[in-house]
Amino acid sequence: MERIVSPNEPKLSTAGQESLPPLSIGLWRHRNVLDLDDFLSDEIALVFEIADGMVEVLARDVKKVPTLRGRTIAIMFYEPSTRTRASFELAAKYLGADTVSLDSAKSSVAKGESLIDSLRTLQALEVNTIIIRHPCSGAPYIAAQHLQTSVINAGDGCHAHPSQGLLDLYTIKRKFGDLKGRKVVIIGDIMHSRVARSNIWGTRSTGLHVVLCAPKTFIPQGMPEMLEKCGLDHVSIEHNLDHALEGADVVMPLRLQKERQQSGFISSIREYVRLYQVNGERLKKAGPDVIVMHPGPMNEGVEISHDVAYCNSSLIEQQVTNGVAIRMALLYLVSGVRN
Amino acid sequence: MPEKILLNSSDIERALVRIAHEIVEHNKGAKSIAFVGIKTRGVPLAQRLARIIHNMEQVDIPVGSLDITLYRDDVTSLGFKHVVQQTYLPFDITNKQVILVDDVFYTGRSIRAALDALMDLGRPQTIQLAVLIDRGHRELPIRADFVGKNIPTAHNEEIKVFLNEVDAVDKVAVRRLDGENSEPK
Incomplete structure (x- = not known):
């Protein structure tokens, strides 16, 4: 008679059953996340597997793990945003990273500093990952070219998110x-x-x-x-x-x-x-x-x-919650890549 | 070097039965016990221990699984390689006698991570540690409360626990890692 309260989770593969080969973190090649056009389906599967673990963290009373303790993540937004920005910031904080948030209106951008100079300054401040949103398509690519730091695109113009x-x-x-x-x-x-x-x-x-x-x-x-x-x-x-x-x-x-509908x-x-x-x-x-x-x-x-x-x-609300888990997974993955 | 079998299926079973008795004796019964297996192979071991104690004491013991990836101390070092998995604790660990279960006790670093993870999930009354194999080479002041078998090893040897639930076979094997062919653990 088996009446043990045991985990009935689907993940643990049991003998005799067919199971897919385990996903290996070695699949991950991206120092930067700029668009999904160069993502393999295994890489997407890896992000989702890790996001599953993050969903569990988000369901806890104490939603904080020490994984990225000691790392700094800069969040640069050159365009207004509520959910993406809050989502990235919370994702970083739940993983234990420190964040610095810059928005164009309150930073040196208002004094005329160029994008690349702003980015180089952040890099000189030893930031580990830069999350950037910019109204110009391709801006995160320019950032990635000029930096050794990881760059995550949080939306660039009409191009990618x-x-x-x-x-x-x-x-x-x-x-x-x-x-x-x-x-x-x-x-x-x-x-x-x-x-x-x-x-x-x-x-x-x-x-x-x-x-x-x-x-x-x-x-x-x-x-x-x-x-x-x-x-x-x-x-x-x-x-x-x-x-x-x-x-x-x-x-x-x-x-x-x-805002774009004036032109007919x-x-x-x-x-x-x-x-x-x-x-x-x-x-x-x-x-x-x-x-x-x-x-x-x-x-x-x-x-x-x-x-x-x-x-x-x-x-729609589920999307917002899942968004935090996905961004935690992305931050976790890019943190492990050799610069 | 070909692998050498240290324990077979019935050796593993006998060790688990003994550990189960020790756990019940140490905790004066099994009433407030909960098992938490460390992924991957600690989980089926925890389930087996719960089943053995159930047969002895007719008590249902909750079993959870713990993924410690997010608590490891080598994540931010270069080239880490661990996929985060789900932690599944279908019960509150607060005020329980939590028995952590793992397959091999080596440096103590994964237990350190597991302790941190458990503390984030509640406030157990005690945390005890049961392992199938203690292979030596502790690097932290942590030791197991219940040990299936002590097996002194060298650093260049690998102890591998195979369990039916995961590997379709029950055995514990040792093999030497020779230079290039070695697969780092």
Whole structure:
């Protein structure tokens, strides 16, 4: 008679059962995390495995481990942000690192210091990792070229937001397990969205099918050719939201970036709402287990209706929590790489 | 050097039964005991000890698993190579007699990490340490309370514990690591 209270966790492989070879940390090659285009699927799996351990730390009463004690992480934001910044800062602090936070308005940037000089100053201050957000696409690449310090891209212009791409995929993975044949619909301003771009790279070779749904003006010119050229054949483009949502497993409306709408990409916000808002009525066309995600911040009543944002299928808050775990995993991994 | 078998399946079983008796004797029963296995092979050992004590005393003993990667002292040194895994403690360790279980006791550094990890998770009344093999070469003032077998070794020897639950076989083997072919532990 076996009545032992024992861990029934899935991880511990038992004899006789088939188990995948254990992931080795030796897989990890990235000193910098700039985009997901150079991530192998094993590397993504490694990030997720470590994030699982971090989720457990986040569920504790005392959410602090001493792993990165004595290391310093600089967080440089040249653009406003709430969740990404708070998320990175908490991730660093939960791992025991010290953080220094700089934002452009309050630092020497306001006095005209160049990006590279600011970065070199941080490096001279013996910072171990620099997390950077910048309005110009490619800025973190320039940073990485000029520094021996690890650089993590927290969003650069319209180009990439790798930690967001990873946390989105992680959220989908935790919900569905097997991703094969699942349909992800990303709706809205693809043109200006670094989240969409990183999600396209991140979902490559996962078995997910990604549908980009937007008015023609929001799809960059030459996008179909680019997708083909890069071998991203899991992505397709659809202009009609009702068609796109049919059987969808993940629905991800993007923020309508009002600050970029002066130049006539859409005729009016009201028309955009009518054609592209994800609302309760439209969501009925999606699959039975559909989840709603949003990279935030939301314009409630524009790209997403209030009822959908807070419905039971919405994992928007879960994304934020997972984001901390993913960023802890990334900070842990880059800390172990030889400079 | 080919590997040499030090313990076979029934040797391991006998050692665990003896440790189980010692644990119950030392704690005057098994009422407030909880086992915490250190990943990976401490976990099945903890489960086996709990099962043996259950059969002796008819008491259900909670078993948890502890991953110590985040508490290691070599993480920030160059080229660390450990994947973080999940800690799973389905019970409160506060005011329990927590018995940490590991397969091999060597330098004491992983036990040091495990102690820190446990302290972050609650306030046990006592923490005791049970290991299957004590191979010597302590580097810290930590020693095991319950030992399956003392096996004096050289630094260039590797003690490997194989357990059914993980490795599909029960045995303890030793082999010498010769220069280039050696796999660092």
